[in-house]
Amino acid sequence: MDWKPDRNDKKPIYKQIVEYIDQGISSGLFPADSLLPSERILAKELGVNRSTVVSAYEELQALGIVERKKGSGTRVSTDIWGGSHKRVPNWGRYVEDGSFLPNLPLVQKIRTEIQNNNLVNLASGELSADMMPTEAFQNIFSSQPFLESLGYDHPLGNKALRHTIVSHIREYKKIDTDASSILITSGAQQALHLIVECLLKPGDAVAIEDPSYCYSLPLFQSAGLRTFLLPVDKQGANPEDLLALHKKHRIRMVFLNPDYQNPTGSVMSISRRKKFLELSTELGIPIIEDDPYSLTSYNGEVNPTLKSLDTNGNVLYVSSLSKIVASGLRIGWIIGPPQVIQRLADAKQQVDFGHSIFPQWIANEFLGSEYIHSHIKLIRTQLKLRRDEIVLSLEEIMGNQIEYLNPAGGIHLWCKIDPSINKHKLLEESIRNGVAFVPGAILGSQKGYVRFTFGRGEIGLIRQGVIRFAEAYCTVKKD
Incomplete structure (x- = not known):
């Protein structure tokens, strides 16, 4: 087999193998009912782990492209183009090949968590319901x-x-x-x-x-x-x-x-x-x-x-x-x-x-x-109250463990924390603790920052969110 997976490609190797075999079947390189190389032989030819080939063959089987029988190996489906066989599009490949890139995994996780769980939301960049007209x-x-x-x-x-x-x-x-x-x-x-x-x-x-x-x-x-x-x-x-x-x-x-x-x-x-x-x-x-x-x-x-x-x-x-x-x-x-x-x-x-x-x-x-005039006055007053609550809470609860610029407007507080803390673990622990925020790595190149958005927070709950974050922070820092 002349083809080899590209180890510099961000796409997982097993996915590359799936695509190569799928394309080979479509082009006739691997005819219907032909026997594909065994897991061990293909792994050796491609210079990959056997488990990688197993994952590729299992996905091909799930798509109905190949048939696997213990003791008989892996064969291209005999009915790959037949009327009785309904071939499922490889939607995973379509999703990955689209030109418009998905959101970062951390962004997707935050959005999923705040939709599915009753968290103190210090992540969403919007106003709270009581500030909407x-x-x-x-x-x-x-x-x-x-x-x-x-x-x-x-x-x-x-x-x-x-x-x-x-x-x-x-x-x-x-x-x-x-x-x-x-x-x-x-x-x-x-x-x-x-x-x-x-x-x-x-x-x-x-x-x-x-x-x-x-x-x-x-x-x-x-x-x-x-x-x-x-x-x-x-x-x-x-x-x-x-x-x-x-x-x-x-x-x-x-x-x-x-x-x-x-x-x-x-x-x-x-x-x-x-x-x-x-x-x-x-x-x-x-x-x-x-x-x-x-x-x-x-x-x-x-x-x-x-x-x-x-x-x-x-x-x-x-x-x-x-x-x-x-x-x-x-x-x-x-x-x-x-x-x-x-x-x-x-x-x-x-x-x-x-x-x-x-x-x-x-x-x-x-x-x-x-x-509009009275509404703008309202949001200015309400946002300042929320800004004051989160700043006072951080000072009292976290002290010198956190630094920030005290904003004179807007809805965000950008906080510097210990850069050695793992952002993934901190987010996971905070969500388990009942509070969501945005890790700084999503928004910038420097390590050791988090963003709290207080515009969505309710008066009283913002302080509770800081308490929950501080507890998560201490837990992760000890690990």
Whole structure:
């Protein structure tokens, strides 16, 4: 047998053997009823353990491709193409071969655990139910007649909503734009996905913050992009690092989250914001500004966004209602040059034929009412209470075992812990103890960090979550 498994391939060797034999059967290399090599002989030929071959043959048998009989060996099924034999597609191979990569295993585990168990949830990046404007929505439903068409809406999104967003961001964020420069998306994540898929090509180099939410997204790797990291400190990412990266790698795009950054909670200084814009103009590098949190500032002061400072049209601005109104509403938007917005809108039309009218209608009614003003005041007050509870609890319960930047807005607390602690064991033990968090390795390259998200936590339960985490921490540290 000339073929050998590729030991540098991330795919398990037994899976490679399954695919090789399956393809050989399809091509006629291994005819129906032919005897395949014994487990011992094939293991020797391929230079693998016999157990690896056993696993491969067992999977082939489960798929109905081969028949195994003790004392007779392993044969290709005699009815592999017959009418009585129903061959099951190798779904495992299809799942692995898809070009869009799955979430990291740790991310999948956290999501599964918080859905299936009654945990103190310090992992999910959303508001708690008591901060969502349920009563205001009910009032809108009962007092405002729904008169919108139920057909496909405008490719850019509902026109009334886009005009309302123009007024909203002018009032709160000092961004001047018009409705033709706005695309409504299914949250900020779809916005990022559209930008990556439509404006970049495989092999392009992009810069993302380290740590950052973008670090956890497989969409960059799925698109074949090369990602380079911009370290984040108390003043956010440093534009000098972008300049250094560009000289080496010719950066095509940079992704920034300047206000109450996820996960560090840091705020980019005004001088750095201006320098990033200068570099963008000088080097021709577009900036993607992700701004989910700027309105959550606890003192009510909103920093100037990069987009509000942008006089050359270099910034694509992404925001949503997920972190300030309701995550399930799935209303986000991109603001940029009309030709870019049209390109992204065309792609969105290919995916979903445009956004559902119902969430757009309620979002328009809510943003255009007095409810939004009182609601923003509410979430600022409530988030500060939750921030204070988690900070005080960590100080009292964990003391100098943990370090963090005390955020002035947002919903995240980025904590430094002992880097020698195994992140998998800590997460497992914490979940057993009844609390979920996000290991720092999901969000950044440095070891020894965890992210607590307090926006979802309930007053009183946040402290209980810290107690449970501290117990898990001590248990793992002793091991």
